[in-house]
Amino acid sequence: MQLTRYGSVDDFVAEAERYQVAREAEHNLLLGICSAIRADAEALWERPYFVIVTDDSGGIAAAALRTPPWDLVLSQIDDLAAIEPLVEDSTLHDAHIRGVTGPKIAADAFARRWSQWTGRGVHLELEERIMRLSRVVPPTPIPGSWRLAEDRDRALLGQWWSAFADEAVPEAPRWADLAAVVDRLIRRVDRTIYLWEVAGRVVSMAGAGGKTPNGIRIGPVYTPPELRRRGYASALTAAVSQDQLDAGRRFCFLFTNLANATSNRIYQAIGYEPVAAVDQYAFEAGPPL
Structure with missing residues (x-):
């Protein structure tokens, strides 16, 4: 070798x-x-x-x-x-x-x-587990709609980005300059952030970044604990995935925590299929x- x-x-x-x-x-x-x-x-x-x-x-x-x-x-x-x-x-x-x-x-x-x-x-x-999607299975419709994150969302993005990391990868390193991270997210340098909004209130966040020749990685996906089990993450992840397919991607990929049965279930329900551990x-x- x-x-x-x-x-x-x-x-x-x-x-x-x-x-x-x-x-x-x-x-x-x-x-x-x-x-x-x-x-x-x-x-x-x-x-x-x-x-x-x-x-x-x-x-x-x-x-x-x-x-x-x-x-x-x-x-x-x-x-x-x-x-x-x-x-x-x-x-x-x-x-x-x-x-x-x-x-x-x-x-x-x-x-x-x-x-x-x-x-x-x-x-x-x-x-x-790595999961892959090539066709979205639309979830049950719920109130609200998606939009792209904007400058007015800076504070919320910073809070939720940190909250996601604390929950999903608590031992991982943290960013030296979170404000700079948020600025790159707003400018969509290498990742686009989507938000689900209900009656003017943002209730869930999902990202799309890490492009591959034929696809893109979805994540992070985050909904505050008090707003979970209402279908927001399912609806937003499906919408983000469809938007990326509509943009010409053949695939969307994401990583799921095997210990989180809920996320594994909702991703498979909208069309994601297990690929590798x-x-x-x-x-x-x-x-x-």
Whole structure:
């Protein structure tokens, strides 16, 4: 196995995109992060890390990237021999890597080998499922309608963006400048935010970003606790998905938390189909290796 680092997102995409698009749903996060970097490189906190592992025949065995301080993101890895060079190189590149996210088998193997290599503990932080939609099944009509987020929604977006993160990924890093994040959302730099409004009141939020060659990732989807179980998230997610299909996308993708039976049920009811399991591991912090 041969590992190669890439100094730019363009070089990485030129080499890896064909491999990733062959399994576009499984690789939608990798593809989407690359498209987001191309759209707004100034949003990066630190220099990103891009690597590809090739086998003895020169074919791609694995691809991975990291945009610190976020997790290392893995591609589908069919030959787990590619894990060894990935663990060694990514850890030498940054001994403070927070964790890994990827297809279940690959992420599990990486986490185990990382723990052996570093002597530090790991724990399974989140079990998810990638889902894909190509046709929307309209939900039962409810009051209200969707609109795009505007400048007047800044305060609400900041509150809900943070609330979603606190609930869905409580251990993940937080943004150094939330106001700048909201500004990019309002300007639709790499993500569009949709809102569901009832009688002038915004009751739910959903995003669309992380473009792939044939699709886009839906998320985050957030409704305040006091407004849940009224069909707002279903209606808005269906509307966002349909709007993206109408814009020419072949697919919409999203990640669901396997522990949240409600969200899994409502997404499948509007046309999303399970594709692959994804695990997210958090790594124990420690001194430089």
